Amino acid sequence: MSIENSFQNVKKLILPYLEDDSLADSIEMDSDFIKDLKINSVHIVDFVIDLENAYDIVVDDDTLSKLSTVREVIDILEARKPVI
């Protein structure tokens, strides 16, 4: 799966947590969950749970606590790809 595909999938998982629907079109790789997308920290946890379920992965607590941008989420997904 390409990075662009991952980005589109992650974007879909973010959408339910946008308090302001108009921010949907502004989601970019470098969007900050709190500063740019106005998602509160509790809902970031909910988003990560949805991510874990969607990709059957586990995001550890340290990684979760440092997570701030969409790009960092994509990095997590890329890191789990097996090296061929």
Place this chain on the structure above:
Amino acid sequence: MRRVVVTGLGVLAPNGRNVDDFLDSLQTGKSGIRYLEKLKELKFRCHVAGIPEMDESVLKHFFSDAAFQNIVSLSIKYGCIATQEALLDANLPINPEETDWDMGCVYGHCIGDFLAMKEMITHVDAGRCRNMGSKFTSQAMNSGPAAMLTQLFGPGSRVITNSSACSTGTESILMAYELIKSGKALRMIAGSAESANEYTWGGFDSMRVLSAKYNDQPEQATRPLSASSCGFAPGSGAATLILEELESAQARGAKIYCEIKGGDYNSGGQRNGGSMTAPNVEGVQRCIKNTLDDANIKPQDIDLISGHLTATFADKIEVNNWVSALGLGQSDFPHINSMKSMTGHCVGAAGSIESVGAILQMQHSFIHPSLNCEDLNPEIADMIDPECIPHHRIDKALNTVISANFGFGDVNSCIVFQKI
């Protein structure tokens, strides 16, 4: 002394999707009780209940989908819908940018929403605790409805959840009334909600207090004041009243429905016949008398009693309490009716739904029929003139209406609404 008035109404009742719909049901005697196959499948004795027809889309005019993401609690949804309607009715802002420091909220909730609790229990028992996130904890709180109302509508004064069994709804209005009277707030969101689910109702079914003889005739199932009453039909829903300090309401040109003239809430202390499930009659009568004192009215001023009257053996005890406390009887007892004959018993939401109904009857000059009591309980007929109990709508100007609720734990509440 500050005077407190009602400037907004909202309701989601088994027989009303909103205030206009509820008014129409009260005027036409429309029952909201229906058959539920699920209760039969679960081997309940009672197979009927009152569940509101909920239109969640009304909330989307003002709030994003994110605000209601993962909300499973019906009491939260019911409370939000009723409160939005009440604030719109009062011409107050919805979803304001800023906290309203002059507005508080007392929102009652009797039994925490089992639908949210079930999610938590299911996740934890299945070893999926980490999958819950923030989804359910705030919904399982008994203060879940008040917390959500705060998120949506921004009250910044006292925000309280009260919980006093079937007395909850009237008590919430009285607590809000007291906060305005004492100068703690200029306006209050006051009301209560109760979820619709088999877990809340199962306990009552097992106690043999639910109606089980009219499962094939749902609209006949709730029979307050009747010789053939056999228990209550469980109900659910929410209602909200916007209360305001009189001068503040007048200054902003608010529509005023009525004044809250006074009220009382107390307990019989579970002594002298009072218990976890039965009232100490002295406590009930003191509550009614204290209400009249607080409202500074005489028993003869009362045009209508909106009774608690659940359709159990306690109806005749309640009527006797009204007779004794008011000192009125066969010749001068006022009209009395039971809204539960149409809505069933909405538990924590009963008092607020019935208060909205009481105000609507006063506003539109009618007394709603008390359904299913053509075979009046003879012991009640011995106490009051049967003509006091309307079987059909009576069109009549009402100046003063008194409403009461009594609950498990031996708690009582009583309130007087009067035209201004």
